[in-house]
Amino acid sequence: MRKIRIAMVGAGLAATPHALALNELREEVEVVAVVGRSPKRVERFASAHGFPVGASVDAILNDATIDAMLVLTPPNTHLELVEQAAAMRKHVMLEKPLDVSMSRATRIVDICRTAECKLGVVFQNRFRPAAQRLAEVKASGALGSIACAGLDLRWWRPQSYYDEPGRGTYARDGGGVLLTQAIHSLDILLWLAGDVSSVAAATATTALHTMESEDFASASLTFASGAVGHLLATTAAFPGFPERIELIGDKGTATLEGGHLRVFFRDGSIDEFRDPSSSGFGAKPMDFSHAAHRALLKDFFDAVRDDRAPSVSGDDALRVQRLIERVTADAGKRL
Template sequence: MRKTRIAIVGAGLAATPHALALSELNEEVEVVGIIGRSRERLARFARTYGFPVSESFEAVLDDPGVDAVLVLTPPHTHLELVAQAAAARKHVLLEKPLDISMPRAEGAVEVCREAGVQLGVVFQNRFRPAVERLAALTKSGALGPIAYAGVDLRWWRPQSYYDEPGRGTYARDGGGVLMTQAIHSLDILMWLAGDVSTVVGATATTASHSMEAEDFASAALKFESGAAGQVLATTAAFPGFPERIELIGADGTAVLEGGHLRVFFRDGRVDEFRDPSSSGFGAKPMDFSHTAHRDLLKDFMAAIREDRAPLVTGDDALRVQRLIERITARTRQRQ
C-alpha cells in the first residue's frame, strides 16, 4: 500500500497530539514536511519528532506527490489556507473550528466541495472508546426515542491561558468557551440527537477571566425530533471537571462523564464502561491521550484511499458552528 503523503501547517499547541499520532502511523502515512511562522518552534518540533521542515506552503502545494495538508493554525487563518490547498487539489484535514464566522466557515467547505477534495475536521472525541460505545447504543435504538439530550461542561482555564495574544478574542478564535472547548461535546450531541430547531441562549464573561469572548454559556434547546435539550459550558469552574453528556430515552438513560459511560435501562439492567482517557478539562489543556487523534487520522487517510467522506466532514462542523452562532447571537448583536 502506497503511503499517504501529508504536510503539517502549524507547530503550535494543537500539533503535539497529531505529531504523536502520525509517528505511530508511519507505516501508512509519510509526513513530508511541517510549515510554520516560528523557525525556533519548527526546529524544536523537527528535532522531537523527526519530521522535515518544508521551505514554504507554496512549495508543498506545488509538489504533485503531496496528497493532503493538516492545517493546525489559529482559526482566523483557515479559509485562505484551505482555499489554497483545495485549488492545488490537496485534501484537507482542518483543526476545529472551520473559521471564525459562518461566512468564512461556509467558504472553507465550499471551496473543497468545488475542487472535489476531501475536507475532514478534527473532532477527535468521536473516536474515544466510550463515545463510540454511546454512539453505537444510541444508533441501534437501544435507548428508545430520545426525549432529552444535554451537555454540561465545567472546565477550568487559568488567566495565563487567555493571556496569550489573540486567545479568547473574536478576531482570532471567533469566540470563547463554545468555539474552543465545548464545540467537541456539541458535535457529539448533534451527531447523536440530530439538528436543533429552537435555541434560547445566554453568554457571559465572568469575573474569573479578563478576555473578550465568553467563558460561560448556557442554552435551552429543542431538537427537530421533538426532544428537549440543554447546554452549559464554562472555563471558570476551578479546578475543572470531566464533561457530561446525557441522553434520556424512552427505554433508558445514558450518562457519559469524561470516559465513564453508565447506561440505566428501564428493565433494570445497568451497563458500565470506563475509558481511562482524559479531555484536558483542567489547567493543562493538552492533558489527554493522542489515541483519538490517531484514529481520526487513520480514518481520514482511509477516506482518501477509498475515495469516500471521512467520519467527520466539513458539513458536520458547519452544523455545530451554526448552533454556536445561535447560542451567542444576542451577545454578538450587542457588540
Template structure:
C-alpha cells in the same frame, strides 16, 4: 496499502497529539514537510518528532508527493489555507473550528467541494471508545426515541491561558468557551440527537477571566425530533471537571462523564464502560491521550485511499458551528 503523504501547516499547541499519532501511523501515513510562521517553533517541533522541514506552504502545495495537508494554524487563518490547498487539489484535514465566522466557514467547505477534494475536521472525541459505545447505543435505537440530550461542561482555564496573545478574541478564535472547548461536546450532542430547531441562550464573561469573548454559556434547546436539550459550558469552574453528556430515551438513560459511560435501562439492567483517557478539562489543556487523534487520522488517510468522505466532514463542522452562532447571538428561531 498505499501510504498517504501529508504536509503539516502549524507547529503550535495543537500539533503535538497529531505528531505523536502520525509517528504511530508511519506504515500508513508519511509526513513530507512541516511549515510554520515561527522558525524557532518549527525547528523545535520538527526536530522533536523527526519530521522534515518544508520551505513554505506554497512549496509543499507544489510538491507532487503531497496528497493532503493538515492545517493546525489559528482559526482566523483556516480559510486562506483551505482555499490554497483546494486550488492545488490537495485534500484537507483541518483543526476545529472551520474558521472564525459562518461565512468564512461556509467558504472553506465550498472550496473543497468545488475542487473535488476531501475536507475532514478534527473532532477527535468522536473516536474515543466511550463516545463510540454511546453512539452505538443511541443510533441503534437501544435507548428508544430520545426525550432529552444535554451537555454539561465545567472546565477550568487560568488567566495565564487567556494572557497568550489574542487568545479568546473574536478576531483570532471567533469566540471563547463554545468555539474553543465546548465545540467538541456540542459536535457529539448533535451527532447523537440531530439538528436543533430552537435555541434560548445566554452568554457572559465571568469575573474570573479578563478576556474579550465568553467563558460562560447556557442554552435551552429543542431538537427537530421534538426532544428537549440543554447546554452549559464554562472555563471558569476551578479546578475543572470531566464533561458530562446525558441522553434520555424511552427505554433508558445514558450518562457519559469524561470516559466513564453508564447506561441505565428501564428493564433494570445496566451497561458500564470506562475509558481512562482524559480530555484536558483543567489547567493543562493538552493533558489527554493522542489515541483519538490517531484513529481520526487513520480514518482520514483511509478516506483518501478509498475515495470516500471521512467520518467527520466539513458539513458536520458547519452544523455545530451554526449551533454555536445561534447560542452566542441568542437566536431563538428555526435553524
C-alpha cells in the same frame, strides 16, 4: 499500500497529539514537511518527532507529490490556506473550528466540494471508545425514543491562558468557550441527538477572567426530533470537571462523563464502560491520549485512498458552528 504524503502547517499546542499519531501510522503515511510562523518552534517540533522542516507553505503547495495538508494554525488563517490547498488539488485535514465565522466556514466547505478535495475536521472525540460505545447503544434502540439531551461542560482555564496573544479574541479565535472548548462536546451531542431547531440562550464573561469573548454560555435547546435539552459551558469552574453528556430516552438514560459511560435501563439494570484514558479537558488541555487523533487521522487517510468522504466532514463541522452562532446570536438579543 501506497503511503499518503502529507505536510503539516502549524507546530503549536495542537500539533503534538497529531505528531504522535502520525508516527504510529508511518506504515500508511509519510510526513514530508512541517512549516509554521516561528522557525525556531518548527525546528524544535520537527526535531522532536523526526519530521523534515519544509521551506514554506508555497513550496508545499507547489509540490505535486504531496497529497494532503494537515492545517493546525489559528482559526482566522484557515480560509486562505484551504483556498490555496484546494487550488492545487490537495486534500485538507483542518483543526477545529473551520474558521472564525459562519460565512468563512461555509466558504471553506464549498471550496473543497467544488475542487473535489477531501475535507476532514479535527473532532477526534467521536473516536474515543466511550463515545463510540454510546453511539452504538443509541443506534441499537436500547434507549428508546430520545426525549431529552444535554451537555454540561465545567472546565477551568487560568487568566494566564487568556493572556496569550489572540487567545479568546474574536479576530483570531472567533469566540470563547463555545467555539474553542465546548465545540468538541457539542459535536458529540449533535451526532447523537440530531439537529437543534430552536435555542434560548445567555452568554457572559464572568468576573473570573479578563477577555474579549465569553467564558460562560447556557441555552435551552429544542431538537428537530422534538426532544428538549440544555447546554452549559464555562472555563470559569475551578478546578475543572469532566464534561457530561446525557441522553434520556423512554427505555433508559445514558450519561457520558469524561470517559465514563453509564446506561441506566428501566428494568433496573446498569451497563457501564470506562475508558482508562483521560479526557484531559477539565483543567489540563493537553493531558489526554492521542489514540483518538490516530483513529481520526487513519479514517481521513483511508478516505483519501478509497475516494470516500471522511467520517467527520466539513458539513458536520458546519452543523456545530451553526448551532454556536445561533446560541451567541440569541444571547445577544437578550442583553
